[in-house]
Amino acid sequence: MRSLFAVAMLSGAFSLLSALLFVTLDAVDVAFTEAAVGAGISTVLMLGTMALTARFERHASHSPALPLFVVTLTGAAIIYGTLDMPNFGDPAAPVHQHVAPEYFERSPHEIGVPNVVTGILASYRGYDTMGETAVVFSAGVGVMLLLSGLRRRKRKGDPDEDTQNKGGKA
Amino acid sequence: MTEFTLSFIVGHMNYWLFTLLMMTGLYIVVDKGNLVKKIVGLNMFQTAVFMLYISMGKVTGGTAPIFPTDMNIDPEAVYSNPLPHVLILTAIVVGIATTSLGLALIVRIREEYHTIEEALIQKIELEKATREIREFGETMGGPE
Amino acid sequence: MRHHLILRVVTKLLVGMIMLFALYVQFHGDYSPGGGFQAGVIMAVAFILYGLVFSVGQVQQVLPVWLVHKLVALGVLIYAGTGVYSMLTGYAFLDYAALSPHHPSHGQHWGILLVEAGVGITVTAVMVAIHYAFVGRAPLISDEEW
Known part of the structure; x- marks a missing residue:
């Protein structure tokens, strides 16, 4: 396409x-x-x-053989890794044994918020979420620095110089 | 040694299908030269990983991990594991933030090279490098 | 987009509703699916939609660039400030019991509300700022080119 x-x-x-x-x-x-x-x-x-x-x-000229080989190899390795996984929806799976039951047991009286996801997100894993917010913040700052900064280096004969200068201060 | 019974295959089909989707994304990232397409492929890869995580949190017969509003919790009720949901929920928003950073980089690359095709960018870089070696090679102690 | 009459009328109707929905998602996130991340994105969508259909200039009269840049930082500061407050009052960092020492469960409610507000503000502001940054550079292309 x-x-x-x-x-x-x-x-x-x-x-x-x-x-x-x-x-x-x-x-x-x-x-x-x-x-x-x-x-x-x-x-x-x-x-x-x-x-x-x-x-x-643009039309690509190289053959897809090498990428296909790499992808197949990686996929095979991942599928080999899934062979030890528990079945889909198995209530006895290790994921459901360790932390989650504790959250279900403690959050009704410790937090008292019906939506368990919100409770974990904002309270039990508050550090985590703060880090994520900081990542969103720094990504936003990064985009602003990349795109809305003043253009110091201007090249002569730049074909789209006019269009760039128009939006320089957004 | 694992036995490939029918229940094993059906129970692991989710992992395999999501791996297939993941590898489709990886293929786009590796094979396509267009930088926007690479970002789309990366997004696909990312979404496949999210699906893998969420599918691990599913419990058969379970429901969404939201208690009744009056907090009268039915002890018999089965809820899916909320932990993967929390992790993936934040990951999606971080994902869009980093994707936009990538797109911003593409815009800057286009301004510098006037193309967003990887092959053409490499060609321009190579030309620039050869020109620099030809011009400054002597003073820098390079060839000639 | 002067000639897209239907788009402009529908957008005017929708923007208010989208914002209301965003606030609902933000503050009802304790009881139903939702929270700061989703509400932030939805709120940003309202501004972005208005900016796409009308013009960036018109959105920036309501939400100027300098304000967005301040809000980006404000959200993170609210989040971290909640943690610092609980630390100053002798609790652990981000231990919301500090907000209501006699009734720790209420403190949790307050803490989650504050923290989600911080997340919502940052996400809204970042998304709007990213959009401003992209359209601020856009070369003028006519509708026919698409």
């Missing part, structure tokens, strides 16, 4: 479908986030990038 516009739209649709998958897997909070982020913001950002860069992909 050469048209990047179609690629952006399809990746938005993919996000929406994965949100539906998350709903069926009982992760309503995650589905909510994925639908808002994946299908909403990231599509807008992709389109914004395409408006600034290119709308079509």
